[in-house]
Amino acid sequence: MLVTGRKEGNISVHGSVYKNLRDKILYGFLRPGQSLTLRSLASEFKTSMTPVRDSVRRLTAEGALKISLSGRITIPVLTIERFNELLFIRSIIEAELAIKALPKAHIALIDRLESINLDMEMFAKSFEAMEYIRANMEFHRSLYLRAQSPIMLSILENVWLQLGPTVKHALGENWNIVKQSEHKNILSALNNQDSSQLIFLIKKDVLGCQNIFM
Amino acid sequence: MLVTGRKEGNISVHGSVYKNLRDKILYGFLRPGQSLTLRSLASEFKTSMTPVRDSVRRLTAEGALKISLSGRITIPVLTIERFNELLFIRSIIEAELAIKALPKAHIALIDRLESINLDMEMFAKSFEAMEYIRANMEFHRSLYLRAQSPIMLSILENVWLQLGPTVKHALGENWNIVKQSEHKNILSALNNQDSSQLIFLIKKDVLGCQNIFM
DNA sequence: CATACTCAAATGTGATCACAAAAAATCTAT
DNA sequence: ATAGATTTTTTGTGATCACATTTGAGTATG
Structure with a gap:
């Protein structure tokens, strides 16, 4: 069955992907410079690209990820x-x-x-x-x-x-x-x-x- | 012609929607409590929901917008x-x-x-x-x-x-x-x-x- | 007059797709 | 063998869609 809606208060797919990814970054599971792709994250979290994209945009706004000029996603390397x-x-x-x-x-x-x-x-x-x-x-x-x-x-x-x-x-x-x-x-x-x-x-x-x- | 790709360095649709919306918020064109919808923003900026969604997620991460538990988008009302x-x-x-x-x-x-x-x-x-x-x-x-x-x-x-x-x-x-x-x-x-x-x-x-x- | 109910319209979500550009791999000429 | 050209694969972007849920107006009930 296809499920797209969401009861108020229930956690969204985007929310759980975000939390997972955020924790991985916060606790150092991802190496600076390491690159990520929407599709591989989507398959890792067993979902489609959409919630992953949302999470990546959010984490980028928080400075936790970097999107290059050509759109590639990486863990920022700090100077x-x-x-x-x-x-x-x-x-x-x-x-x-x-x-x-x-x-x-x-x-x-x-x-x-x-x-x-x-x-x-x-x-x-x-x-x-x-x-x-x-x-x-x-x-x-x-x-x-x-x-x-x-x-x-x-x-x-x-x-x-x-x-x-x-x-x-x-x-x-x-x-x-x-x-x-x-x-x-x-x-x-x-x-x-x-x-x-x-x-x-x-x-x-x-x-x-x-x-x-x- | 359908255009989806983007030359490196060119501004993306998401980028220009983001800048526009951000400026509107920053310069006070939107009232606290005012609600926005993806579809109306999309038609205002003459694009589809996708880049608008990206911008809204980004601005939400920045604290400039609020997404309620049920997903509705508003300008935050400050206590x-x-x-x-x-x-x-x-x-x-x-x-x-x-x-x-x-x-x-x-x-x-x-x-x-x-x-x-x-x-x-x-x-x-x-x-x-x-x-x-x-x-x-x-x-x-x-x-x-x-x-x-x-x-x-x-x-x-x-x-x-x-x-x-x-x-x-x-x-x-x-x-x-x-x-x-x-x-x-x-x-x-x-x-x-x-x-x-x-x-x-x-x-x-x-x-x-x-x-x-x- | 207030409160509960009904139902249609509006809305965000997650999935999927085509496409252009970038990156990687393969091939070719020297 | 190596550098340059060519082809193939990978990747993010923007568009579109179905659907569950929410919202709000209209209606009935007390």
């Missing part, structure tokens, strides 16, 4: 300048979100962050790169969610999306770097309501990526 | 919280871009900004709202371009895009507010390489919009 600009933007936005979240960082949130951090320790030991990266993002996102600045958060997530492939592939087998101790410092700054220390730690955490190219 | 968050983001990004541009603001740039400001004066007197708004954006963009931070600038332009319809319609017939004197102050801060004064003026210029809702 060093672009990479540094993205990190700089991260540092500004994350500092701002952290400040806004700080007064609202109650015990429930801190507990949750601690639990995520324990998960990260576990994933690091058992070499589960994907889960480690996902947990790291979840740590940051959980904190920033408290800032209640949805637009700024979505801008930040787009920046993460643009960094995803490059960071994952620059790290290579070294994804296993210790972030847990830095996270513990962040937790104590939250506990102490120490805003200047929090900003310092967040900026350090973000700009720590800067040397992965060398 | 007061969302509006204030957008202004806050503008103030952060524009301050950052201004600082970066300041050391590179040589005489050629300042001349150009002065000329744009004269145009604005003219458009204000002859009641050309559209041209006035366009010139005001051009003033800011010309300055920020010197910051050589293309990603930050494109984020800023998306924020402008989200504010466009609401600002234009909240202003109504009062689009004619005097910005020229504030711009002159900005020019003198540039001339004096006075960074703290520049930030103060930029923030004042941006947050000056805050009371248009009352």
Whole structure:
């Protein structure tokens, strides 16, 4: 049976293709420079070109994909300048979100962050790169969610999306770097309501990526 | 003759539809809450649904349009919280871009900004709202371009895009507010390489919009 | 007068297709 | 063997279509 309509609230084909593709990019499953085609994505997701096209257009608008002048689809290759600009933007936005979240960082949130951090320790030991990266993002996102600045958060997530492939592939087998101790410092700054220390730690955490190219 | 291909470098149908629609939103030709349909846009632009769909998806990703759960396309209606968050983001990004541009603001740039400001004066007197708004954006963009931070600038332009319809319609017939004197102050801060004064003026210029809702 | 129901028109979605351009593969001449 | 020419394949674009769902006007019911 041919199904084209969609009950309100049900997820559309476009929506699930988008989510899948986005996650692949965000978690570094696709290499910078790698090229994609509508038809192969369509067959991978067992659908037609149309929802794939929609997803590609959307992800291109978010900076996660690049469409060349001749229309070919690739994972963008970041120049060093672009990479540094993205990190700089991260540092500004994350500092701002952290400040806004700080007064609202109650015990429930801190507990949750601690639990995520324990998960990260576990994933690091058992070499589960994907889960480690996902947990790291979840740590940051959980904190920033408290800032209640949805637009700024979505801008930040787009920046993460643009960094995803490059960071994952620059790290290579070294994804296993210790972030847990830095996270513990962040937790104590939250506990102490120490805003200047929090900003310092967040900026350090973000700009720590800067040397992965060398 | 049916034409579907496209020489490299030539603008696609999707591209021109996108630009047209984007400008309409940016310059406030569409009212917040107004609904659009693929078919009517397609006939307006004398094309089929496909390029329109692409443009709508792209603009939705940029926050310039909203697609409801049932798929209907509208110009987003900003809540007061969302509006204030957008202004806050503008103030952060524009301050950052201004600082970066300041050391590179040589005489050629300042001349150009002065000329744009004269145009604005003219458009204000002859009641050309559209041209006035366009010139005001051009003033800011010309300055920020010197910051050589293309990603930050494109984020800023998306924020402008989200504010466009609401600002234009909240202003109504009062689009004619005097910005020229504030711009002159900005020019003198540039001339004096006075960074703290520049930030103060930029923030004042941006947050000056805050009371248009009352 | 308000509320629920009916039904036709309007709308976005996903699928499919032809086509021009680009890219890849094959062939040819030197 | 290699560079250039030619053919074949791949690819994105724009157009069109059927269809499920939504919408909104009209109507009936209380």
